[in-house]
Amino acid sequence: MTVRVRFAPSPTGYLHVGGGRTALYNWLFARHNGGVFILRADDTDAERSTPEFQQDILDGLTWLGLDWDEGIEVGGPHGVYRQSQRLERYQEVAARLVASGAAYYDLATPEQLESLRAAAESAGRSPVYAGTHRATPAQVHGHLAEGGVAPIRFAVPRPGETIFEDLVRGSLRFDHANVDDFVILRSDGTPTYHLASTVDDVDFGITHVVRGEDILSSTPKHILLTLAMGGEPAIYAHLALLNGPDGKKLSKRHGDTSLRAYREAGILAGAMRNYLAILGWSPGDDEEVVSPETMIERFELTAVSRNPAVFDTTKLEWMNGVYLRALPAAEFVELTRPLVESELGRTLDDREAAVYAAIAPFVQERAKRLTDAAPQVTFLFVDDVAYDDASWEKVMTKQEARVALDGALARLEGLAGWDSPSIEEALRAMLEEHGLSASKGFQPLRVAVTGSSVSPPLFESLEALGRERALQRLRSAADRVSSES
RNA sequence: GCCCUCAUCGUCCAGCGGCCUAGGACGCCGGCCUUUCAAGCCGGUAACACGGGUUCGAAUCCCGUUGGGGGUACCA
Numbered sequence: 100m101t102v103r104v105r106f107a108p109s110p111t112g113y114l115h116v117g118g119g120r121t122a123l124y125n126w127l128f129a130r131h132n133g134g135v136f137i138l139r140a141d142d143t144d145a146e147r148s149t150p151e152f153q154q155d156i157l158d159g160l161t162w163l164g165l166d167w168d169e170g171i172e173v174g175g176p177h178g179v180y181r182q183s184q185r186l187e188r189y190q191e192v193a194a195r196l197v198a199s200g201a202a203y204y205d206l207a208t209p210e211q212l213e214s215l216r217a218a219a220e221s222a223g224r225s226p227v228y229a230g231t232h233r234a235t236p237a238q239v240h241g242h243l244a245e246g247g248v249a250p251i252r253f254a255v256p257r258p259g260e261t262i263f264e265d266l267v268r269g270s271l272r273f274d275h276a277n278v279d280d281f282v283i284l285r286s287d288g289t290p291t292y293h294l295a296s297t298v299d300d301v302d303f304g305i306t307h308v309v310r311g312e313d314i315l316s317s318t319p320k321h322i323l324l325t326l327a328m329g330g331e332p333a334i335y336a337h338l339a340l341l342n343g344p345d346g347k348k349l350s351k352r353h354g355d356t357s358l359r360a361y362r363e364a365g366i367l368a369g370a371m372r373n374y375l376a377i378l379g380w381s382p383g384d385d386e387e388v389v390s391p392e393t394m395i396e397r398f399e400l401t402a403v404s405r406n407p408a409v410f411d412t413t414k415l416e417w418m419n420g421v422y423l424r425a426l427p428a429a430e431f432v433e434l435t436r437p438l439v440e441s442e443l444g445r446t447l448d449d450r451e452a453a454v455y456a457a458i459a460p461f462v463q464e465r466a467k468r469l470t471d472a473a474p475q476v477t478f479l480f481v482d483d484v485a486y487d488d489a490s491w492e493k494v495m496t497k498q499e500a501r502v503a504l505d506g507a508l509a510r511l512e513g514l515a516g517w518d519s520p521s522i523e524e525a526l527r528a529m530l531e532e533h534g535l536s537a538s539k540g541f542q543p544l545r546v547a548v549t550g551s552s553v554s555p556p557l558f559e560s561l562e563a564l565g566r567e568r569a570l571q572r573l574r575s576a577a578d579r580v581s582s583e584s
Numbered sequence: 585g586c587c588c589u590c591a592u593c594g595u596c597c598a599g600c601g602g603c604c605u606a607g608g609a610c611g612c613c614g615g616c617c618u619u620u621c622a623a624g625c626c627g628g629u630a631a632c633a634c635g636g637g638u639u640c641g642a643a644u645c646c647c648g649u650u651g652g653g654g655g656u657a658c659c660a
Contacts, residue, residue: 107660108660109659109660111659111660141660143659143660144659144660146659147659147660205658209658212657216656219585219586220585220586221585222585223585223586224585224586225585225586225587225656226585226586226587226656227586227587227656249658250658251658252658268589268590271588271589273587273588274587276587277586277587277588277656278587279656279657281657281658282657282658283658284658285658286658287658289658291657291658291659291660292659292660293660296660311654312588312589312590312653312654312655313653313654313655313660314654314655314660315588315589315654315655316587316588316589316654316655316656317655317660337589337654339589339590339653339654340653340654342652342653344594344595346651346652346653347652347653348653348654374596377596377597377609378596378597379596379597380597381596381597381598381608382597383598384598384608385597385598385607385608385609386608386609387596387597387608387609387610388609404596404597405589405590405591406589406590406591406652406653407589407590407652407653407654408595408596408597409594409595409596411595411596411610411611413595413610413611414595414596414609414610414611415610416610417609417610417611418610420622420623424623464622464623465621465622465623466622467622475621490620494620523619526619527619530619536619537618537619538618538619538620539619540619541619541620542619542620544619545619545620546620549620551620551621552620552621553620553621553622554620554621555620555621556619556620557619557620558619
């Protein structure tokens with residue numbers, strides 16, 4: 100039997116990292132088994148669903164490199180993959196369930212429900228609605244005939260229990276005493292998540308439901324519904340949720356939670372995908388940096404961790420650095436050049452682009468995020484460097500600063516060529532001449548030229564800057580140093 | 585409150601009754617390299633939540649406690 104899985108997010112917010120991971124695990128499982136990955140929109144909540152969020156989800160999945168075989172945008176044998184366009188089907192199923200006695204119109208008032216809940220709670224019992232106020236068929240008929248509305252509830256068999264085998268959690272058992280007669284069709288005729296999702300899973304022939312643990316306790320409802328529809332329940336796998344660094348539920352107060360935010364902050368899709376894969380699953384050996392092919396080859400739901408993992412951006416950044424360094428130099432340039440341009444507020448001309456391409460590899464070596472590049476190279480493309488105060492304070496106030504600047508000027512002004520080897524030779528001679536150590540002698544030059552003590556290598560920076568501007572910066576730094584002393 | 589669920593270094597993962605004086609990765613600390621910062625290389629720090637069982641033997645199995653997470657809607 101062909102494996103068929105789905106990722107069915109509600110477009111009620113931007114795709115977050117946890118959703119991305121759920122999608123990734125579904126995709127890996129499908130690809131590992133030569134199955135079908137379906138993308139569906141569980142957008143029954145018309146109030147909160149928006150096209151913008153829907154688009155963000157599509158963008159996020161595509162960015163992560165996940166492709167789907169059926170579903171939104173690509174279509175498929177089951178037609179529409181949006182719940183908002185399948186309303187009649189859910190109503191039809193609900194009606195059939197009422198006809199068969201598996202569900203019923205519920206006439207209980209909100210007040211009745213509330214007092215039941217309150218009573219149960221104060222008695223220390225499960226606050227479960229078990230059809231206590233279920234009306235007779237005649238009463239229901241009368242109510243409806245008079246134009247009254249009512250939600251349809253599923254009649255959970257009592258007593259009873261639902262037992263199933265979860266691929267990541269093992270054997271699970273739920274006593275129906277703790278399962279509500281849940282609403283499947285609201286009084287306005289729209290389906291709830293339970294109905295719509297289950298109907299779609301049955302209709303689309305979903306064989307494995309891989310989703311977040313937040314719906315674990317609703318699973319008995321879905322199995323019961325499936326059975327009542329005459330369907331074969333899927334195999335379930337519930338993934339533990341992601342937490343923030345403090346071990347609490349991951350939320351905005353922990354920082355960015357949307358995939359989009361990380362993309363914009365310079366995280367590479369490959370790094371994010373790899374990190375998400377490793378967060379709750381292990382490829383087996385000690386390797387953690389793994390290709391998508393390897394992930395697909397080794398992925399097993401039964402090997403997925405049961406405990407909630409902390410989404411740790413430190414490790415994500417480390418991994419991003421690994422991916423960044425693995426990038427071909429040209430690609431790194433292509434990816435970061437727009438960021439440099441936006442930092443400058445203008446585009447680079449051809450000459451400048453060539454300068455950037457020459458210096459970029461040195462930046463690539465030390466970057467953790469794509470966004471780290473621009474701040475390190477803007478000194479090349481502005482008329483006057485802005486000195487970093489801390490850097491200036493640290494090196495320019497030292498005795499050697501003046502000696503180094505004057506010495507460098509003397510050596511460089513008459514230099515024949517302007518390439519980093521020649522510059523290095525000249526400056527090392529300067530060191531020798533004044534008896535300066537490399538760090539004492541070169542740091543002032545670095546700050547003079549790049550504005551900061553953290554920058555690409557000195558000689559390459561000087562070469563890239565060009566003779567005129569380089570000398571000019573050394574001079575103005577020397578002037579400032581002498582005026583301050 | 586009630587129901588479900590989870591529990592190995594600060595974090596992620598390995599471990600599935602003896603190979604564990606618990607392994608790897610990130611982080612952190614130290615060293616090397618070195619013109620800075622990184623990167624790289626080398627070394628170090630650090631954990632089986634607690635209490636009972638079961639067993640010749642438990643990180644591994646069972647029970648309880650504690651703590652975390654989820655659910656408890658005509659939201660998904």
